[in-house]
Amino acid sequence: MKELCVPVPHFQEKENAELVLKVGKERISFSFRVVSFPWDVEDEYSNGKDEVSRSLARITRLKNAISSYDKNWELIQIYTPLEEARFIQVLYRQKKKA
Amino acid sequence: MIKTVDLTKIFRTDEVETTALNTVSMEITNGEFVAVMGPSGCGKSTLLNILGLLDNPTSGELYFSEQEVAKYSERNRTNLRKGSIGFVFQSFNLIDELTVYENVELPLLYMKVSGSERRKKVDEVLERMKIVHRKKHFPQQLSGGQQQRVAIARAVVTRPKLILADEPTGNLDSANGEEVMNLLTELNKDGTTIVMVTHSPTDAEYAHRIVQLFDGHIVTENIKQVL
Numbered sequence: 001m002k003e004l005c006v007p008v009p010h011f012q013e014k015e016n017a018e019l020v021l022k023v024g025k026e027r028i029s030f031s032f033r034v035v036s037f038p039w040d041v042e043d044e045y046s047n048g049k050d051e052v053s054r055s056l057a058r059i060t061r062l063k064n065a066i067s068s069y070d071k072n073w074e075l076i077q078i079y080t081p082l083e084e085a086r087f088i089q090v091l092y093r094q095k096k097k098a
Numbered sequence: 099m100i101k102t103v104d105l106t107k108i109f110r111t112d113e114v115e116t117t118a119l120n121t122v123s124m125e126i127t128n129g130e131f132v133a134v135m136g137p138s139g140c141g142k143s144t145l146l147n148i149l150g151l152l153d154n155p156t157s158g159e160l161y162f163s164e165q166e167v168a169k170y171s172e173r174n175r176t177n178l179r180k181g182s183i184g185f186v187f188q189s190f191n192l193i194d195e196l197t198v199y200e201n202v203e204l205p206l207l208y209m210k211v212s213g214s215e216r217r218k219k220v221d222e223v224l225e226r227m228k229i230v231h232r233k234k235h236f237p238q239q240l241s242g243g244q245q246q247r248v249a250i251a252r253a254v255v256t257r258p259k260l261i262l263a264d265e266p267t268g269n270l271d272s273a274n275g276e277e278v279m280n281l282l283t284e285l286n287k288d289g290t291t292i293v294m295v296t297h298s299p300t301d302a303e304y305a306h307r308i309v310q311l312f313d314g315h316i317v318t319e320n321i322k323q324v325l
Contacts (some may be wrong), residue, residue: 080137
């Protein structure tokens with residue numbers, strides 16, 4: 001067995017979900033965050049109403065948001081946004097300090 | 099080992115045009131273990147099929163060992179594939195009418211390897227995959243985990259430089275999935291380059307680098323931190 005599935009109650013964008021795992025005498029803590037980035041919004045990346053331009057703007061927005069995000073956190077998963085969603089959710093895990 | 103420049107794949111029907119890959123540029127070096135992640139429909143499998151020379155890009159460049167192969171003829175692509183690339187699929191893709199031994203032997207037959215050499219190589223790889231005791235069985239007589247071990251044996255029997263794995267644990271329970279990931283890690287430690295498509299963050303942890311695809315674009319690449 002290598003993984004445990006832990007249900008996590010809903011938490012806010014600025015809140016962290018922290019997990020502490022104890023294996024024998026060793027305690028390992030994990031910190032996760034789900035962050036919402038702008039996805040389909042009007043901003044400086046918007047450049048036309050057609051689907052190709054909108055799609056490119058969404059990707060550029062997401063790429064820039066990810067690349068400028070706090071480097072102490074590593075990206076674990078990008079969730080699929082719902083249709084017509086204005087924001088996209090991304091799961092991060094805090095990096096361990098060396 | 100592999101380099102893509104502005105790789106684009108467009109699927110067209112009479113009514114719809116879908117851009118599965120949109121100007122994807124990436125580089126994979128010898129000995130790397132790369133995971134490609136992203137939601138369904140983001141272009142992961144299309145990318146893997148193109149890297150494995152199973153499909154052609156609509157535009158862009160694809161280099162394999164510094165040779166431009168995107169416009170290779172079908173015959174050249176088949177030759178390159180046979181000697182250099184092994185595939186592992188989610189649904190195993192074993193031939194039900196052939197035994198375990200015969201399934202693993204097949205790529206060697208295509209490469210016209212002699213009978214004695216084939217026996218030696220197949221026995222060696224079945225031993226390594228801990229499935230030699232089932233060599234006379236047919237795929238349907240094996241568990242999912244055993245079938246995937248046979249599929250990996252078939253992928254590595256020709257000692258390819260590159261293994262492409264498409265959701266290799268997708269049809270397995272967690273114990274068998276872990277075993278398959280350990281096998282892939284072991285092969286990578288022996289020098290085989292691995293590119294694996296996965297939905298699973300747990301499986302992606304085994305890789306050195308994770309490439310996140312979204313709507314046919316690479317949105318980020320990150321080197322994994324060992325926990």
